[in-house]
Amino acid sequence: MNDDPVSSSGAGRVSPRTIALIGKYHSRDIAESLSLLAMNLHDRGITVIVEEVTASNSAAPVGQRSWANCDFVTIGDFASIGEKADLAIVLGGDGTMLNAARQLARHRVPLVGVNQGHLGFMTDIARCDMLTCLDALLNGLFTPEDRMLLVAEVWRDGQNIASNLALNDVVVDKGSIGRLIEFELFIDSEFIYSLRSDGLIASTPTGSTAYSLSANGPIMHPQVSGIALVPLCPHSLTNRPILVSDRNEIEIRIVQATDSRVHFDGQVTVDLRAEDSVRIRRSEFSISLLHPPGYSYFAMLRQKLHWSEKPIAH
Template sequence: MEEAHPTHYRFDPKTVALIGKYQSREISESLSLLARELERRGLTVIVEKSTADSASSPEFDRWERCDFAGIGQRADVAIVLGGDGTMLNAARQLAHYCVPLVGVNQGRLGFMTDIARSDMLAAMDDLLAGKFKPETRLLLEAEVFRGGEKVASSLALNEVVVDKGPIGRLIEFQLYIDNEFVFTLRSDGLIVSTPTGSTAYALSANGPIQHPQVSGIALVPLCPHSLTNRPILVSDRNEIEIRIRQAIDSRAHFDGQVTFDLRTEDVVRIRRSKFSICLLHPPGYSYFAMLREKLHWSELPQILKHGDQGDD
């Protein structure tokens, strides 16, 4: 079988965009350091406008600032410094432009940001030599309909969530897949997760971990008022429809960053987007090694420090 994503590929970037977590001094320092290094190597550097505007250093005045549309039109690659939240925002903003993304982790877990800050400059050798491995990640496209009219839409790389609002009452909804009725459920809500999002909110709700190359979408109930409702894995070719039957206060969330208030009788329609995201991984990257590290699999119990009391 032909490898879907070859290890080496044609990659000769001339313009690199830098995107960082807003209002973070540490991120500003890393961005400045990386920008100078890329400039030294003869590349054109552009900095995402809000990132540069929130930076504390006047040094950012030396580099051109662009909004995401400008980055999408000009950049050959975008390097994202921060955590998964920063990467999620960049992915949604740049999905229409097919700009590959590289993640430098300065957040917490960093499931999508492969490169440690300490390895950032050294990693540029392999990146610019075309040794990074491309991987395609699917996106969800969600639309909200009210009275037959579309009132909201968004892309999501991790998940689309329909859930209760701050009042805390259960919501009731019907689930349809390809126009076929599946069930009616009273619960806190439902997570519709991509393979990328399977290690995010869905994981906390006992959803399955999906390898990124699995062509599936997970439907994970949130605190169902039932003993038998369990996560369901469906094809990414299916269209998912959530029909709100009773909800005093409910919302739709897209990657936990974009929200929309829902009403009774609203319909949330979710399908795989025609757009996708390309992540670039450094040489030696392994999805399962990443899981072992981030989720602390196979670790032995820690030895108690001197003076701690433990069981005999």
């Protein structure tokens, strides 16, 4: 990340000089938005980096043969973006944001979301407002909010065979076969319970409005320092979601399973075997989401979840 962005007039605010653009892969919908943003930022004197896979899967601006030959942007991978960009604008839905967050968390690049997906819990800006929000963004008027990530390791025969980050959740499930899996849950090495079920979700506050919500897990405000453990269709009437501290270490030991897997944000998958262990804890990295002026988490919930507004007093 660029360590010396130009300061603006507001106390503690910075104006970005280099901005990366990251889009939803294999989507024609983002091509126009990508072109408009790139040209508008360039006209404002901003150095623009387009993520390489986004560039290869999106049509170049009118008059340009390809993004690679576009004279007002550079093409870069996530490592290059992490090294050079002051912030990244993500065009797509929450899935695109999740991928960008995992890739850039180690580089501490703040993210701004332009919603071109469906619900868009993490992508605040509507496509129609994209260009009108640029002044506030470039003047440092967006508000940063840190979101925790999880890191999960898969252990087999005493060896760590896989490790990944997750912004939303780490999910252990039964796989494609319809049989339940049996696992044991430990928190800080203390045995909690043995359960037969379709699986277990370990969710961050960010992920509490994703898969966890569908499984009757609690909605957690982003400032809550906790991890929700939500059973998937437990073969028991007494198992309920548990909220634990983000300082706890969680271990899921597979006792019996035919085709079980662990998923990271629903995008990266590792196959599991009996006696494998999935160890989950809060990551040392966090991601900063930049919200436009007037953003409210609860207003976002009311809109996305179609909650009724407060009645007007008569």
